[in-house]
Amino acid sequence: MTEASEFSAEWMADLRRRLDRPIVLVGLMGSGKSTIGQRLAGMLGVAFADSDREIEKAAARTVAEIFAEFGEPYFRDGERRVIARLLESGSGVIATGGGAFVDAETRALVLERAIAVWLDADIETLVTRTARRDSRPLLKDGDPREILTRLHDLRAPHYAEAQIRIETNDLPHHLTAMTILEAVHQWL
Numbered sequence: 001m002t003e004a005s006e007f008s009a010e011w012m013a014d015l016r017r018r019l020d021r022p023i024v025l026v027g028l029m030g031s032g033k034s035t036i037g038q039r040l041a042g043m044l045g046v047a048f049a050d051s052d053r054e055i056e057k058a059a060a061r062t063v064a065e066i067f068a069e070f071g072e073p074y075f076r077d078g079e080r081r082v083i084a085r086l087l088e089s090g091s092g093v094i095a096t097g098g099g100a101f102v103d104a105e106t107r108a109l110v111l112e113r114a115i116a117v118w119l120d121a122d123i124e125t126l127v128t129r130t131a132r133r134d135s136r137p138l139l140k141d142g143d144p145r146e147i148l149t150r151l152h153d154l155r156a157p158h159y160a161e162a163q164i165r166i167e168t169n170d171l172p173h174h175l176t177a178m179t180i181l182e183a184v185h186q187w188l
Contacts, residue, residue: 007181015181016044018188022087023180024094024110026101026159027119028151030129032168032176033095036119039177046092051100054082063097072099080106087113098151102158115187116162117180123149125169163187 023040025033034050041048052063055078059066066075079100086094087109094114101107101116110116121129126148159165164183168176 007178011185012043015185015188019044019092019115019184022090022092022094022114023184024083024087024096024114024116025119026096026110026116026162027098027168028121028126028148028155029098030126030148031098031119031121032129032173033119036168036173036176036180037093037095039173040180041093043177043181044092047090048093048095049086049089050095051079051083051086052095052097054086055079055097058082076100076103076106079103080109084109099155101162102155107158107161111161111163115164115184117183118159118162118165119168119176120159120165121168123152126152 025037025040027033034052037050038048055066055075056062059078061069063075066078076099079097080103083094083096083100083106096106096110101110101118107116123145127145130144130148164180164187166176166179166183171179
């Protein structure tokens with residue numbers, strides 16, 4: 001793994017020049033999409049957007065409140081519209097909610113207009129990371145390990161359609177961001 005300081009200015013300039021679409025981070029909750037996405041955007045010198053935060057701003061409610069009041073199908077429809085807007089706005093790095101890429105229409109939109117990067121982590125890592133926040137509606141009613149395992153099994157085939165897959169596990173965020181940059185550079 002290359003350290004951030006080891007990427008030459010020429011290498012980064014080449015990557016920025018060739019990067020003609022947003023990078024969209026997909027994966028289960030706790031995989032690091034928001035944190036790594038912010039770091040990645042900073043390294044690239046581009047805008048960062050978190051689709052869940054954008055949905056909350058537009059709806060003036062939290063994701064959990066939207067789920068509770070209107071249900072998941074309603075949320076997914078709004079999520080698709082927000083992601084489409086973010087892709088159109090030219091946001092450089094977009095972190096999506098864990099279920100966004102499972103929706104066939106959203107997935108097709110992302111694959112057509114962006115580079116999808118699946119941040120994959122083992123269940124133990126996800127359980128540890130998601131325990132830090134209690135605002136995840138899908139983990140409210142049950143054992144988080146069982147729920148995350150089931151979600152992983154259901155969603156992995158969809159996530160696997162992403163152009164790039166990165167295992168995050170215990171890798172520090174800056175190294176994960178560097179791994180993404182290398183993978184995107186190779187993919188382009």
